[in-house]
Amino acid sequence: MRTDVCERFGTEFPLFAFSHCRDVVAAVTNAGGLGVLGAVAHTPDRLEEELRWIDDHVGGRPYGVDVLVPARIDESAERAARGDGGLDTMLAAVPREHWDFLAGLFDRYGVPLPDFDAARRAGARGGTQVTTRGATELIDVALTHPIALIAGALGTPPPLMVERAKAAGVPVAALVGTVEHARRQVAAGADLIVAQGGEAGGHTGEISTMVLVPEVVDAVAPLPVLAAGGIATGRQMAAALALGASGVWCGSVWLTTEEAETSPAVKAKMLAATSRDTVRSRSRTGKPARQLRSAWTDAWDAPDGPGPLGMPLQMIIAEGAMRQITKVAESGNEGARELANYFVGQCVGLMNTVRPARQVVYDMVAEFAEAVERLDRITATD
């Protein structure tokens, strides 16, 4: 299986794996794909540690890093990150009503409130990374490692970032949800476009993979396009390539692997979930993101509540809260289990067993081959 991206990146298969877990990244890379480490809430020191570990475990095989770069930064967050007030200014920007709603939700589900100040700060720390300066710091750390790719989601990467990557000779991938966005990313210097359909986990648009991929392929040709959104199996990989993509970018399917650090309570929910059990909700980050539907999303999306804030303020509320919910869910607290969730795409319905990440790769490649053989039989001249 060789496409132009295999040639360019030195992989055996055109299979890119997005994961926050270094073990998954290394496992996929070692199995012949290209693992991409998601660095959103990492501090620069933590990212350095993770990338050093990956370097030690992939024997020179290619891997990448993904940094979340929002196009529209909350102005108070920007100001806060620049000023000495920092975290406190951001915290003050969260309305009392929303803190109270959160406390009421915890109370209703019997989840002990965490040390809210510490949790707020932990949430706020993640929030400050979602500023331009925070993202730039992470880019600089990443570029000191032999990464094969740097990716950015949510908006056109600032020119400074694209320039740094290009100066280092590292290709830039951009995730897009519309063909208009794809054109802007190419104009901004992207080398590789990931066309992500609305069925994907995390921050997505509304155009489906089946429709988005061909129109992006046509719009950015001859730049290579990876298809993302709903892809967890070899048949879907074959479908993506049939649409004109040069490879696939998968996120959800790794969440139920052995190596994934997904909390056991959430992993169990995912294994049990059907493709109907996800929602596009603003309740975790302030921007629409597909995730498991849960009591958390139901509460924040209810028309009679205060509703989620924007990014990164909603992230400040959610990150600390989710850390507590996840922890408490592990000890068997039923209310916490009802609240617990994580980002995942509609393909969660196809994710029904726990496998090592390398097995996911091998299964996809084998099923891909079967799908192509079936197409050949269909088109064989009578």
Added chain:
Amino acid sequence: MRTDVCERFGTEFPLFAFSHCRDVVAAVTNAGGLGVLGAVAHTPDRLEEELRWIDDHVGGRPYGVDVLVPARIDESAERAARGDGGLDTMLAAVPREHWDFLAGLFDRYGVPLPDFDAARRAGARGGTQVTTRGATELIDVALTHPIALIAGALGTPPPLMVERAKAAGVPVAALVGTVEHARRQVAAGADLIVAQGGEAGGHTGEISTMVLVPEVVDAVAPLPVLAAGGIATGRQMAAALALGASGVWCGSVWLTTEEAETSPAVKAKMLAATSRDTVRSRSRTGKPARQLRSAWTDAWDAPDGPGPLGMPLQMIIAEGAMRQITKVAESGNEGARELANYFVGQCVGLMNTVRPARQVVYDMVAEFAEAVERLDRITATD
């Protein structure tokens, strides 16, 4: 290109075309696919006329009929259709508030009100067909013709219908939007499942084609599955077959063909539309249906309005109104053009030129072959 459905139905290509226009149905069938006439608002007499015309124009080649059968019939509509009150009872079931909202909308957009009583009756007539008795009458007409297939959308066909089709030796196809629904349809006697992703035009669910097709294929095997939703090109047809489908079912792509009776104003909107210009709205039929976003959908979906009624009552409001809007739009009334819309999928963004329906078939088949060749090159051993 031969799959099991080609064998079964006697077509050259596994390409099923859903259209309300007999010319499209005949053209696709004559080009080697299988045209399916959508019979929702037809009276039994009109359907008889249409099918006789198709019989005269396809030289024995296979075609089918699709009847809309809702699972949950509005009780007052059922009672109304059974009783002498009929239309008047249904009309009385539409709240005054909704008639007034409609009148206000027409006024705001400078569209002359039609003869509302005649329009209400025209809308109500369509509404009565959406009762069990109405659908049964259409089935009986269809079964007197040499149809190759009968299809039902929106809910499990009542046993009486499946029995009639089976007694006539006509396979029954069922459109589904979830794997659970697919299993129910098979249990109810469906012979062929059309797995329709949320990106499709008309009444759809929320699971994308890329995710839905493989899970339905697995769930109903060895029954054949047609993929629907977003498919307008040969690459997408190849993708659908890669997912395990035995063929494709296309609706949207015929709306901008030469033969299509789509109103010119709406056809022009579709040609200009991008994949972002559709919404899933209840404003035309009472059930969520994907259609071009327009001033009509915006008004009915606005949170501060009365909101759409259920089916078939919203259909009573919308059908007469849309008939007037469409007519007036053709004379250049700008407000009417803003309101005008029709059902279409996200692939409307890929529909940019007017072609004869047979050319659409040939273009899809040619592009399908190219896509498979590309996959073969990708998998050729190095």
